[in-house]
Amino acid sequence: MLVFVAEEIVRRETELNALDAAVGDGDHGITMRIGFEAIRDRLGQLDPATPIDGILRESGTAFLGATGGAIGVVMGKMLLAGGKALQGVQEIRAPEFRLLLTSMETSVAATGKVNPGDRTILDAIHGAAAAAAAGDSGAKNLDVVVHLSASAAQEAARSTADMLCRVGRASRLGNRVLGHPDPGATSFAIMLRAMHDWITSPITADTQS
Amino acid sequence: MRKLINDPRKVAAEALEGIALAYPQYVKLAAGAQAVVRKDAPIAGKVGVISGGGSGHEPMFAGFVGAGMADGSVAGNIFASPPPQPVVAAAQAVHGGAGVLFLYGNYSGDVLNFDMAAEMLEEQGIQVSTVRITDDVTSAPSERHEERRGIAGDFFVIKVAGACAERQATLAEVTAAAEEANRNTRSMGVALSSCTIPASGKPIFDLAEGDMEVGMGLHGEPGVERARLKSANEVAEELVRRILEDMPELSNSEVAILVNGLGATPLAELFIVFRAAHAMLARHGVTICYSYVGNYATSLEMAGCSISLLRLNERLKHWMAAPAQTPALMQV
Numbered sequence: 001m002l003v004f005v006a007e008e009i010v011r012r013e014t015e016l017n018a019l020d021a022a023v024g025d026g027d028h029g030i031t032m033r034i035g036f037e038a039i040r041d042r043l044g045q046l047d048p049a050t051p052i053d054g055i056l057r058e059s060g061t062a063f064l065g066a067t068g069g070a071i072g073v074v075m076g077k078m079l080l081a082g083g084k085a086l087q088g089v090q091e092i093r094a095p096e097f098r099l100l101l102t103s104m105e106t107s108v109a110a111t112g113k114v115n116p117g118d119r120t121i122l123d124a125i126h127g128a129a130a131a132a133a134a135g136d137s138g139a140k141n142l143d144v145v146v147h148l149s150a151s152a153a154q155e156a157a158r159s160t161a162d163m164l165c166r167v168g169r170a171s172r173l174g175n176r177v178l179g180h181p182d183p184g185a186t187s188f189a190i191m192l193r194a195m196h197d198w199i200t201s202p203i204t205a206d207t208q209s
Numbered sequence: 210m211r212k213l214i215n216d217p218r219k220v221a222a223e224a225l226e227g228i229a230l231a232y233p234q235y236v237k238l239a240a241g242a243q244a245v246v247r248k249d250a251p252i253a254g255k256v257g258v259i260s261g262g263g264s265g266h267e268p269m270f271a272g273f274v275g276a277g278m279a280d281g282s283v284a285g286n287i288f289a290s291p292p293p294q295p296v297v298a299a300a301q302a303v304h305g306g307a308g309v310l311f312l313y314g315n316y317s318g319d320v321l322n323f324d325m326a327a328e329m330l331e332e333q334g335i336q337v338s339t340v341r342i343t344d345d346v347t348s349a350p351s352e353r354h355e356e357r358r359g360i361a362g363d364f365f366v367i368k369v370a371g372a373c374a375e376r377q378a379t380l381a382e383v384t385a386a387a388e389e390a391n392r393n394t395r396s397m398g399v400a401l402s403s404c405t406i407p408a409s410g411k412p413i414f415d416l417a418e419g420d421m422e423v424g425m426g427l428h429g430e431p432g433v434e435r436a437r438l439k440s441a442n443e444v445a446e447e448l449v450r451r452i453l454e455d456m457p458e459l460s461n462s463e464v465a466i467l468v469n470g471l472g473a474t475p476l477a478e479l480f481i482v483f484r485a486a487h488a489m490l491a492r493h494g495v496t497i498c499y500s501y502v503g504n505y506a507t508s509l510e511m512a513g514c515s516i517s518l519l520r521l522n523e524r525l526k527h528w529m530a531a532p533a534q535t536p537a538l539m540q541v
Contacts, residue, residue: 017409017411021409021411021413024428025288025406025413025428025429026406026409026411026413027286027287027288027289027406027408027409029409030286030406030408030409031286031289034218034286064292064293064294065292065294066292067286067289067292068263068285068286068289068290068291068292068318068322069263069285069286069289069290069318069322070290070316070317070318070321070322071318072289072290072292072318072321072322073292073293073318073321073322073325074321111321112317112321167317173430173431176431
């Protein structure tokens with residue numbers, strides 16, 4: 001599944017660069033592409049029997065080692081935290097997916113020292129985690145929960161266009177960021193949407209990673 | 210995009226390799242070719258000074274590795290901080306048993322990655338201290354000076370810390386020297402044209418012909434004002450005026466000055482700017498003890514310059530006068 005997510009991110013490099021150019025130096029897509037190519041390559045070398053937590057840990061280490069920049073540490077630690085949260089888990093179902101999002105939200109908030117509303121990737125993760133938790137009683141199926149959280153992440157990413165930035169290089173821009181969605185939040189929304197597409201795709205039923 | 214490159218993804222790596230090949234008398238590659246360290250590293254009993262950050266600012270940082278300056282520098286991709294692993298590897302390569310000092314410009318990416326590297330090194334029993342350089346006066350008001358970013362003033366801080374470390378000072382002493390240099394350094398820049406990150410192929414911002422952006426950062430961060438381009442004298446005076454306003458105690462003091470080119474501005478223009486800054490400083494009773502003019506911290510092919518002033522005391526004068534043998538600074 002992460003390989004599919006990686007390919008989607010790589011495919012959308014130019015779009016992410018353009019988003020970043022409005023608020024930064026225009027290289028967010030490049031960084032994400034480098035990070036996800038490293039994930040794809042690392043996963044390609046893994047034993048197919050590697051458990052979910054191992055896959056997440058390997059992905060986090062690969063991303064962290066490949067990109068640099070603030071997003072390298074934030075994304076790397078986020079994936080490592082997800083791996084820790086899902087230790088021993090054999091299959092991701094709705095409860096495990098909720099746990100994954102919660103652990104990622106906690107990790108990103110701590111690493112970046114940010115809160116929801118600061119116009120960062122955390123806004124998309126927070127939106128996704130909240131939507132997944134809200135669906136707790138009704139949505140039992142993984143595809144429904146992932147769909148709800150992917151939509152919420154996308155909505156949250158869009159709403160960052162109305163937020164001022166408190167941290168990072170874009171914080172120096174003041175209200176010049178208004179009207180442009182945060183590139184990191186947009187990336188996270190793309191990842192969740194790719195996960196959803198992978199889960200609901202008929203040809204992916206027999207593959208794991 | 211008109212660039213002399215082979216592969217847009219390999220610009221940072223191939224540039225670093227070129228520096229190491231061109232100056233084997235000073236530096237060698239380390240950390241899986243993501244860093245250079247001085248040729249004779251590690252030196253027993255000496256504090257290892259590690260600088261670094263995104264590439265695209267050459268000769269900063271690799272050009273200032275060698276005797277009397279940094280022991281090593283770690284290079285990230287263009288305008289992106291390096292990941293923690295090569296920072297750890299470079300620190301290990303220069304560690305002579307007296308600890309390691311990290312010196313880098315204050316950007317969130319660098320802070321996150323170098324902090325993580327520091328944690329990893331401390332787990333291995335290597336003592337690390339950090340000084341984040343905050344010389345750019347336009348990046349935050351003076352009451353929030355610790356939020357400011359680092360630009361060409363990095364040069365003074367690396368020079369002072371490196372000279373201090375060369376005398377076998379302790380980690381606490383070298384850290385104090387770097388902090389003192391940073392506290393006394395102020396910079397401000399002006400951009401006359403944009404630059405293009407090779408992998409994206411597009412200019413990082415638009416600046417109309419005949420316009421300038423006053424106070425722009427080294428990665429195209431917007432400055433304080435966009436205006437029609439003025440004469441070298443007027444621009445130099447504005448930069449010096451804003452620096453003096455930010456640090457009034459510079460008046461009637463002794464300083465080191467760096468007039469730094471951003472990549473595409475010819476040396477002749479930098480000397481014209483220096484000439485104007487010199488006159489303006491003289492009017493404020495400032496005595497120039499050390500002058501540096503040239504491309505020290507660039508922003509790829511951006512046109513423009515920055516002015517950095519280091520307010521000197523006897524200690525800082527001593528460290529600025531000390532010799533240095535590095536690819537980009539030869540001082541005897």
